[in-house]
Amino acid sequence: MECNVDNTTIITDEKVTHIRLTNKDNVAIAVNALEAGIELEPGLMTLEPIPQGHKIALWDLKRGEGVIRYGVLLGNLSKDIKKGGWINEHMIDLPASPELDTLEFATEINNNLPNPPVDYWDGYEVEGCEYAGTRNILGISTTVQCVEGVLNVAVTKMKKELLPKYPNVDDIVALVHPYGCGVAINARDAFIPIRSVKNLVKNPNFGGEIMVVALGCEKLTVEMLLEEKDINSENVVILQEQKGFQSMIDRLMDVAETKLQKLNERKRVRLPLSKLCIGMQCGGSDAFSGVTANPSAGYASDLLVKGGATVLFSEVTEVRDGVRQIAQRCVSEEVGKKLIQEMAWYDNYLALGDVDRDANPTPGNKKGGLANIVEKAMGSIAKSGTSPIIDVIGPGEIPAKKGLIFAATPGSDIVCGPSHLASGITLQVFMTGRGTPYGLAAAPVIKVCSRSVMKEQWMDLIDVNAGQVATGEKSIEDVGLELFYFIIDVASGRKKPWAEEYGLHNYLCIFNPAPIT
Incomplete structure (x- = not known):
């Protein structure tokens, strides 16, 4: 059986026991765990048990020979391996x-991308923003980790007492992170976390409504986070200016309700794909990720890009060793130089x-x-x-x-996730x-397994099973199209991925290469 994967060919036998990606390859991977003595194809038999996803030598290979x-x-073999x-x-x-x-x-540069079956979705427009929201969320930003305890208590109260009154608002999210103080705020690389925290406030899923909680003595000041026009009592709560804990909670509740009233007026409208910004990420990868799940996502990406997203x-x-392939797809030397710089x-x-x-x-990889x-x-x-790469940006930078x-x-x-959010993705x-x-x-996160x-x-x-590509039940295009439709449905609010359904979410770990003091 053969099927196309990212301009290569999957070559398997009729029982789909193993996958060889190109005719240059001298190894294949086991589709399932194999016992010793299994004939994979004429003249090729397993000499020992092979775990699922692991490599099988297709012919005799000598020490020092490339895999x-x-x-x-x-890499090069550290020992001889028999067919x-x-x-x-x-061993490598x-x-x-x-x-x-x-x-x-x-x-x-590939300009012959597949045409998307639909070129629109239903989202929340944001005034002055290039992209629209997939969700309608009250995002409460923080300048420093010190305020997290108070804010978490307040958000729990908000969700219980306020959120039910505003049915058009999807959620209230505290944007808590470990940055803001105890750091070298003027260090050479401090611009990276500062940019990320600053841009998180602007994510389209927050509808342009600004609410920031500060302590009052931190290094990352409100002035570093917001534009001057946005620094006022309608947007900012400074805890050190409040008289006691209850006053803090009451003040946070009052500001939140004002924001919720505005967000509740928002409605979804039909929008072109050019208003959609999404992120592609992989984690807990295995040998099948580059054969099934990632190429399927790549096909969905090509559909989205062709539609204007x-x-x-x-x-x-995780791409450094493929930098040559990426460079070849950069549309200009200017973009290529940005790639080299990063x-x-x-x-x-x-x-x-x-x-x-x-x-x-x-170890899991x-x-x-x-x-x-x-x-x-x-x-x-x-x-x-396979789309052309039109730009390269730094972590947390807005495209x-x-x-x-x-x-x-x-x-x-x-x-990576918080960096994507800071760059403005509204779905991952x-x-x-x-x-x-x-x-x-x-932002909703759609899970695709390999x-x-x-x-x-x-x-x-x-949410989406790409494993059927490995067994020949579906093609990359089949799964990619399924994923594309699911992205549109999730972005439009018609469906929820499992992680969103259960409320699963991780702490916002802001990338900070600068010193901690």
Whole structure:
């Protein structure tokens, strides 16, 4: 059986026991766990048990010889491997990182994208904002972590006493984070967390309504967070100016109700896809992520981009080894130079911690068949589809262009997510192979799994099953189209993904490379 995956070919036998991605590959991966002595194809038999997703040598390989998957070098073998043998992460030496000064730009620009079946959705317009909201939320921002305890008590009270009075408002979300004080606020890289916290306030899902809670003595002042015109008693509550705890709660309740009254007047309207901004992220990845879930998301991304939407994909360490492929899709040298700048900054950031990009893969990634960061990167970039990359932005930066954008965030799920929110996404698509209950309170998160067994195990946490691609039951295009329709339905408020249904969400871990004092 053959089917197209991100311009490569899945080659399997009739029983779909193993997957070989390109005819350059000298390894395949096991679709399910294989026992020793299983004939995979004429002349190829497993010499030992092979775990699901792990690599099988397609012919005899010598020590020092390269292991090829996705048509690229994953690394060199540290020992001889016989045909049909198991190749795991302990047997592959990491190759050198791709050089940044030899990259070529705009050499692989694909303008022949698939046409979306619909080019509209129903969302909440925001005055003066390029993008519209998928949800109608009262977002309460904070300048510093110190106010979290009081704000959490207030929000619990708001949800019980105020929210039921305003049925058109979806939720009240406290944007609490660990930044704001005890930090070197004027350090060289402090602009990164400051920009992220500042831009979180502007997320379209908050409808342009501003509510900020400050302590009063923190380093991240209200003046650093808001424009001068927005700093007033209608938008800002400073706890140190209140007379006791109850006064704090009463004041927060009063300001919140004023905001809720305004938000309750908002209605969904029919909008073009150009008003939609979403994020693509993956976590708990495995060897199937780059075969099923991520390419399916990439196809959905291409549909969205062709329709005029903006799609962010990210995770520097998880694309660093695919930087050549990304550079070739950058529409200009100007965009390419931004890519180099972000990659070089992150290389230096990792070097300061005395680690390299291979510190990224987790034990779960490796148990799922990913040998190293090179293999993980090849699968990760598949979620970007094939669209031209029209811009590169830093973590928490708001896009100035529409289309496919590389947002240079860390790979950590709980850091990438808040960075996407700060950049203005109003919905996120999250691919996983091993499974994670990750979610965002400020935007719905759609979960796509890479294996059918994951869907069977987490039937009420996974929204879209891409595992059927591996077994030949569906194509990349089938799952991608299913995901596209689900994105439109979720964005339009007609459906909720499981994470939103259960109220699953993670703490906003703002990326802060600056010193903590």
